[in-house]
Amino acid sequence: MLAESEIQKRQRELSQDHGGTPEESRAFSDAMHRLILLRKNLSKKSWFQLGSGFYCIMPKRSLRVVKWLGTIPAVGVCTSCDRLFTVPLTTLKSVADAQESLRVQFAEHKCKSAQA
Numbered sequence: 001m002l003a004e005s006e007i008q009k010r011q012r013e014l015s016q017d018h019g020g021t022p023e024e025s026r027a028f029s030d031a032m033h034r035l036i037l038l039r040k041n042l043s044k045k046s047w048f049q050l051g052s053g054f055y056c057i058m059p060k061r062s063l064r065v066v067k068w069l070g071t072i073p074a075v076g077v078c079t080s081c082d083r084l085f086t087v088p089l090t091t092l093k094s095v096a097d098a099q100e101s102l103r104v105q106f107a108e109h110k111c112k113s114a115q116a
């Protein structure tokens, strides 16, 4: 994570020269703490809005929603092997169910790029 390494770098600089005010180093600790919290949330939650896309992120691969039915994700594609996943019609009633259906199909598919 770029922001995190930037903060670590700045923190090292601050601890090396004693020019950094206590307020400044506290501000950096706070920022660091927020990043750690964010990362904890990332591991719990697998769906993210990234730019204009909506993704299910997993280790080594991610799924991008390519078709929506209103606010409900209907079709997703594996960004590694281009495999499509379609939410069953019966599951297209709730966002949570549709997301879970896509996530399970995605988690269980044999990804070509992961096998290589």
Ligand SMILES: [Zn+2]
Residues within 6 Å of the ligand: 061, 078, 079, 080, 081, 082, 083, 109, 110, 111, 112, 113
């Ligand atoms: Zn795949």
